[in-house]
Amino acid sequence: RKEVEQDPGPFNVPEGATVAFNCTYSNSASQSFFWYRQDCRKEPKLLMSVYSSGNEDGRFTAQLNRASQYISLLIRDSKLSDSATYLCVVPWANQAGTALIFGKGTTLSVSS
């Protein structure tokens, strides 16, 4: 199954660059979406939630396109500390309850 698909990258950008990742999902009924960040050999942590058309938090903007079933994450003015893997996440509901399904992640490397 490929409920959530991401470009694995890696994306290699210089400090100060703007970079965008896309994620496509297959379940048209999904109402909420998430971006998690995972540093090397660490656990994932929530970066942003997207419940309507988009969300902005400082240098980070997440946008949702329901018609085309994709969400994007835009990072402006990239910092070295932004280097990580970014995971696109979509809820998966069945009769047993709801779980979160993770994409394989997009790797970002920011260099000086």
Added chain:
Amino acid sequence: NAGVTQTPKFRVLKTGQSMTLLCAQDMNHEYMYWYRQDPGMGLRLIHYSVGEGTTAKGEVPDGYNVSRLKKQNFLLGLESAAPSQTSVYFCASRSSSYEQYFGPGTRLTVT
């Protein structure tokens, strides 16, 4: 504030051995999850639980069993370990919101 803890952090098993991974959370969360993460495969859901005494299969449940006898604990068992189960295992929990909190992971090698 412990959050989600996992024991052990590392383990090496021989093929055919059994073991149990323990996940504990102190946030009174109803939902708990077990994932495995492999290079190039991302996080894949093994089993999950929507409350004490309940469990459900995820994407890759074969070869694993789980139990949720207490709300704060979610156990993942491998009855007969295989090299294909070499992976990093993450436990997570959440409340009614969708923000999941992850444990630090267990690195398991099966030889």
